Amino acid sequence: MSKIFIVMGKSATGKDTIYKRLLEHEELNIRTVVMYTTRPIRVSENEGVEYHFVDEGKLNELKDENKIIEHRSYNTIHGEWHYFTANDGQIDLEHQNYIMHGTLYSYGKIRDYFGSDNVIPIYIEVEDGKRLIRAILREQKQREPKYAEVCRRFLADDEDFSDENILRYGITRRYENNDIEICINEIIRDIKGLI
Secondary structure (H helix, E strand, O other): OEEEEEEEOOOOOOOOHHHHHHHHHHOOEEEEOOEEEEEOOOOOOOOOOEEOOOHHHHHHHHHHHHOEEEEEEEEHHHHHEEEEEEEEOHHHOOOOOEEEEEHHHHHHHHHHHOOOOOOOEEEEEHHHHHHHHHHHHHHOOOOOOHHHHHHHHHHHHHOOOOHHHHHHHHOOOEEEOHHHHHHHHHHHHHHHHOO
């Protein structure tokens, strides 16, 4: 049986860059599972790459079809944004390994759905001061920077990714992203040991 690797961590830990680099690593031969969101697309994003950008109507349609694996909602300063994973035919664990990004909650739901032997966490960490600087620099590149949302998310991450929550989900291995090349090489080594 193949594996689903879920990359997660607080905002601005480099998890999106790490996720993309792992996906591009030919020797791993892993595919992505594109999750869904109702939030607006960012300047650097593309439909069907980072997410499927949909409206609440599509979310409700998939709910009615019992295809939602996990679903999270966030009350942002711009309204409620939904993130979810759907059983839409993308995953075939008989033939392929996959990589996804998510939260502790989504990791837990996907693990419960596909089994703990098949779903492997990849938890990325960066010191909070560095994270905040990275988040602000990233937001400055947006057409209309939303600094209040950066602050809200930064504070919410402390609660969502508390040490207690990380342990509650059974995550014991953490990857420190002080040097992205070292971090990626450690993750690649560990993935190769599992596939």
